[in-house]
Amino acid sequence: MVERNGNLLGWPAVKGIISDLDGVVYRGEVGIRDAIQAFNNWERTGIPYAFVTNNSTRSPEDVAEKLRFFGVTVTPERIVTSSLVAAQMMKERWPPRTPVFVIGAPALYNAIAAAGFEITDRSPEVIVMGLDRNISHRKLCVAVDALLAGATLIGTNPDLLLPTANGFELGAGAMLTAVSAATRVRPIVLGKPEPHMIETALQRLGTPRESTLMIGDQVATDIQAGKRAGLYSVLVTTGVAEPEEPGLSPPDIVIESLSEIPT
Numbered sequence: 001m002v003e004r005n006g007n008l009l010g011w012p013a014v015k016g017i018i019s020d021l022d023g024v025v026y027r028g029e030v031g032i033r034d035a036i037q038a039f040n041n042w043e044r045t046g047i048p049y050a051f052v053t054n055n056s057t058r059s060p061e062d063v064a065e066k067l068r069f070f071g072v073t074v075t076p077e078r079i080v081t082s083s084l085v086a087a088q089m090m091k092e093r094w095p096p097r098t099p100v101f102v103i104g105a106p107a108l109y110n111a112i113a114a115a116g117f118e119i120t121d122r123s124p125e126v127i128v129m130g131l132d133r134n135i136s137h138r139k140l141c142v143a144v145d146a147l148l149a150g151a152t153l154i155g156t157n158p159d160l161l162l163p164t165a166n167g168f169e170l171g172a173g174a175m176l177t178a179v180s181a182a183t184r185v186r187p188i189v190l191g192k193p194e195p196h197m198i199e200t201a202l203q204r205l206g207t208p209r210e211s212t213l214m215i216g217d218q219v220a221t222d223i224q225a226g227k228r229a230g231l232y233s234v235l236v237t238t239g240v241a242e243p244e245e246p247g248l249s250p251p252d253i254v255i256e257s258l259s260e261i262p263t
Contacts, residue, residue, distance in 0.1 A: 010252070012232050014263050016207030017042060017049035018198060021063065023217035023239020024258075025051075031070035032238050038258035039072045047263055050078040050201040054157035054191035054221065056130030056172065057105035060084065080201045082156035082191040083108045086128055087115035088200065089190060090154070099123060101146060103139050103175070104130030108156065123149075129179065129187075130156035131172040140179060147183040157191025159221070192216075193224030198231065215258070223251045234261065 017039075019025065025035045042049055051074065053063065060076035067074050086108070090100070096116035101124035102109050108130040113119055117126075127143045147153055159171035173189075180187050190196050198214060205212065214231040216222020217239025226233035227249040235251035236258060255261070 011262055012211050012213070014047060014211060014213055014261065016202075016205045016212035017047060018201045018205070018212060018214050018226075018231065019049060019051055020192075020216040020218070020222045020239075021051050021053050021055075021067075024215055024236055025067065025072060026070055027239065034257040034259045035236075035238065036071050038261065042263060043073060045263060048078075048205050048207060049074070050080060050205050052080045052192065052197040052201050052225075054082050054159055054172075054197075056081060056083040056086075056108045056156040056191075057133075059107045059110065062107070077204060078201075080197045080204070081107070081111075082197065083111040083130065085190045085196045085200055086130075086154055086156050087111040087117075089188075089196065090117065090126065090128075091115050094126060098125055100126045100128060101142055101151075102128045102130075103132045103135065103143060104128065104156065104172075105132065124151055126152050126154060127179075128154045128156070129172060129176045131159075131162075132175065135175060140175075143179050144183055147179070147185045153180060153183075153185045153187040155187045155189045155191075158189050158193075159191070192221040193228065195225050195229040198225050198229035202229070213261070215261075219248050219251065224248060 060079040063079045064074055064076045097118050099120045100117045101121050102112055102119055121142045124146045127146055155176040156172055158173040160173045161168040162171045176187055209230050212231055214226025214233045217236055223233045223235055233251045235254045237256050
């Protein structure tokens with residue numbers, strides 16, 4: 001464990017950065033100044049970075065635009081969403097034109113359609129579930145009927161609750177859990193804490209695993225994903241960090257600001 005007092009003992013030679021977004025780079029619609037400066041410094045010194053997000057409701061282009069608004073320059077290719085990882089995994093397992101029923105936002109629909117699948121509510125072979133703020137009883141019934149007939153269930157992420165300005169809202173994981181419980185079908189879950197997005201980001205960066213940091217503000221998702229991918233994992237307390245969570249792998253270091261990372 002590295003001491004928080006600035007001792008460099010234990011830090012790897014940083015050649016790449018993979019980072020969560022909300023709680024690390026910004027909080028809602030407010031940028032985190034130290035983080036924005038850190039990413040700009042890494043850009044100037046030639047340290048490549050990518051972002052990973054469980055949010056399936058925004059496309060990489062949407063996320064890149066938001067980051068540019070805050071002053072972080074990044075191309076959509078360096079943003080890995082749970083929607084893209086779902087589409088990527090499906091291309092490896094199912095042939096083109098496989099019938100798929102999607103419960104989620106347009107970004108998820110578009111990612112699955114762009115991967116060559118047929119989006120339909122008639123006898124789908126795969127059910128893909130992300131956050132859907134327009135969820136309906138009919139959508140759930142289509143999913144349940146298909147799963148009971150043998151379809152595969154895929155969830156973009158396991159998040160049960162999402163913070164809002166006034167409290168919390170149900171996350172994609174809550175809807176996924178309900179459908180899974182009703183049908184007794186175990187889903188394939190792709191978002192953090194699973195390492196799929198981290199592996200995709202590593203491939204895009206082309207940096208050595210042992211020299212790439214995973215930065216996040218949540219132990220249960222960001223840090224576990226980084227650990228499972230074999231990365232040095234950094235918990236930053238600018239979001240909703242809970243450093244002590246029983247039963248989970250702890251971060252390699254806890255910091256208060258990204259300015260503490262030596263490069």
